[in-house]
Amino acid sequence: MTVHNLYLFDRNGVCLHYSEWHRKKQAGIPKEEEYKLMYGMLFSIRSFVSKMSPLDMKDGFLAFQTSRYKLHYYETPTGIKVVMNTDLGVGPIRDVLHHIYSALYVELVVKNPLCPLGQTVQSELFRSRLDSYVRSLPFFSARAG
Amino acid sequence: MSRQANRGTESKKMSSELFTLTYGALVTQLCKDYENDEDVNKQLDKMGYNIGVRLIEDFLARSNVGRCHDFRETADVIAKVAFKMYLGITPSITNWSPAGDEFSLILENNPLVDFVELPDNHSSLIYSNLLCGVLRGALEMVQMAVEAKFVQDTLKGDSVTEIRMRFIRRIEDNLPAGEE
Numbered sequence: 209m210t211v212h213n214l215y216l217f218d219r220n221g222v223c224l225h226y227s228e229w230h231r232k233k234q235a236g237i238p239k240e241e242e243y244k245l246m247y248g249m250l251f252s253i254r255s256f257v258s259k260m261s262p263l264d265m266k267d268g269f270l271a272f273q274t275s276r277y278k279l280h281y282y283e284t285p286t287g288i289k290v291v292m293n294t295d296l297g298v299g300p301i302r303d304v305l306h307h308i309y310s311a312l313y314v315e316l317v318v319k320n321p322l323c324p325l326g327q328t329v330q331s332e333l334f335r336s337r338l339d340s341y342v343r344s345l346p347f348f349s350a351r352a353g
Numbered sequence: 354m355s356r357q358a359n360r361g362t363e364s365k366k367m368s369s370e371l372f373t374l375t376y377g378a379l380v381t382q383l384c385k386d387y388e389n390d391e392d393v394n395k396q397l398d399k400m401g402y403n404i405g406v407r408l409i410e411d412f413l414a415r416s417n418v419g420r421c422h423d424f425r426e427t428a429d430v431i432a433k434v435a436f437k438m439y440l441g442i443t444p445s446i447t448n449w450s451p452a453g454d455e456f457s458l459i460l461e462n463n464p465l466v467d468f469v470e471l472p473d474n475h476s477s478l479i480y481s482n483l484l485c486g487v488l489r490g491a492l493e494m495v496q497m498a499v500e501a502k503f504v505q506d507t508l509k510g511d512s513v514t515e516i517r518m519r520f521i522r523r524i525e526d527n528l529p530a531g532e533e
Binding site: 264286310315319325 | 409
């Protein structure tokens with residue numbers, strides 16, 4: 209099992225943070241372009257899923273998978289979106305994404321008055337804590353992929 | 354490292370007197386900096402707004418409350434969860450408008466004004482106006498435009514403190530410009 213990469217978006221589609229661990233293949237487009245495409249897709253899936261939902265929507269969509277990877281999605285009512293790509297062996301990781309939001313983003317970025325909201329996170333502390341948290345996850349493994 | 358990570362969930366204790374006095378010092382300074390009370394009210398609202406915009410994230414991270422389905426649920430969460438969490442009080446919700454878009458929060462006891470008496474030359478100062486800004490800022494971040502204002506205040510001789518909340522509209526998410 210392994211973690212490929214992670215995106216953090218805000219309500220306006222700004223990519224607040226991106227990091228990758230075992231990503232063997234790049235999209236071949238500039239990163240900015242990639243964030244935009246990613247956000248656009250999430251936005252569309254989200255509104256499509258809620259339009260088609262036969263029941264009242266609660267949390268929206270949680271994950272999708274292809275034959276090679278699984279995309280996990282977590283969104284807060286304020287529109288912060290945490291997106292993590294892993295391989296197929298990883299089960300539901302809502303609590304992990306919630307932890308990234310509540311214990312890392314909120315604690316180290318939102319509560320830091322010197323970190324402006326709505327733009328790329330510059331905090332080195334956030335970066336390194338996030339990295340060590342992801343590396344400490346049980347399904348993070350350097351060998352797989 | 355784990356210390357920092359755990360901090361989010363446990364509620365910290367702090368002296369409420371220190372908090373009340375700090376807020377008092379803030380308002381006093383604003384009164385010195387601005388000529389008239391209206392400007393102070395405006396500044397308090399603006400500061401509250403900036404607090405609310407960030408506080409909502411902390412609130413969501415700690416409370417695990419999901420999106421509200423209607424304004425009544427929102428009112429409940431504000432009074433029973435948010436006020437309890439940050440000020441240690443639970444205001445009562447009354448005076449719903451027939452359309453369900455306005456309600457009042459009645460604060461029996463407002464911790465911000467524990468040691469306060471308004472001097473005569475500040476009769477139009479809305480001492481706790483920061484709270485309105487916080488409510489407005491926090492709700493704006495969860496796609497609700499609201500108006501919040503004090504209609505009764507114990508500092509002005511009323512028997513209770515009342516914040517009137519009015520729902521204005523839902524803020525819709527839009528795709529950022531320049532995307533196909």
